[in-house]
Amino acid sequence: MKKNKISFETSFWAGYTAGNPFKAINAFFDFAHLDYYKQSLSGVAMYCYKKEVYKNENPSDIFILYSVVKSFLKVCYCLKKKSKKWKIKKSLRSEKVFHLSSLTKEEYDNPFMVFEKAFEVKTLEEFELFLYQILELSLSPCVADIDLDLTTPYVHLVKMLDAAELMRERGVEKIKNQNQTACVIE
Template sequence: MKKIKTDFAPRFRADKKHSGLQLMETFFQLNELDVSKERLSNLMNYAVKRNSWIHEDPAVIFEFYHSMRSLIRAGYLIMLKERKWIVDTRPEKISPWVLGLLSEKEYRNPLLVFKKAFREYTLKEFDYFMSGIVYFSMGVYENLPERNIVMPYIHTVKMLDAAHLILQRRREKELADANLR
């Protein structure tokens, strides 16, 4: 009798077959930006609260956890390849409503978000952060996370904004190229 192995690896994986942009597109096909930011915020809030846990379906949280890990890896891949076309060189003043958590410099070049995040933290530390907030938000625990989880949270929210901005500019560029033909 042949043994059948079940593959429990997540669908979102950053390996040689997938590019960072493909992983980002997959993430935003399955998750909306505002819903992802809200879910990440809820996970963070419940992770630092004592005597309370998140009341969302654990399967949804588990899927979100894997998709966020994939998005972080996608940002790492993009940062390594460093595309130049992502930079916005328009001199106009940018509204603070559009910026979100990004600085004006980061808005113009979203790659700076990923460079700064991965200069301060490794992929393993971001994995530790994501697994930590999921773990502590899913139940009532006496102890709180032992590391500073605020800065990785801020970097992760900025990565969401930057990834969305990169894909938006990529779509705009493709439309402009299609209109020129």
């Protein structure tokens, strides 16, 4: 049976196609810093409830944010399947240091758990719909009567951002079989 590959669509914003999810994560954080993504998503979420338009001076930034985060969601969906073959490298830092505060200790030790939990709660399509909806609401000059659960996918998205940054910082390695050596991707 042939496996369907998910296109991460990185060529729209990164300038090249990243077929490997770990390379796509690098492209994602090379494009912008973790703080930018978190601040932008927080701003978008807050403007869902305002009459003002988010990034009124340059709304095209929102289109780019949509493209990048949509690619990121596809990468995260792919990473949830990689947990059986890959593991995060051990941290050289003290276990008491949690600079990525949205993660629990277990998630800090195994960031793949974040992706597994997120996609148990929502499907990839539901995350993409959430992204579309909050961007649409944040660009509308009218206050809509929101009857949607925006909190759950938002919290999972922030956790996925932190987990991906942690994976990038620490690196990943292929889980060794008896007949196989480790393959490290930085």
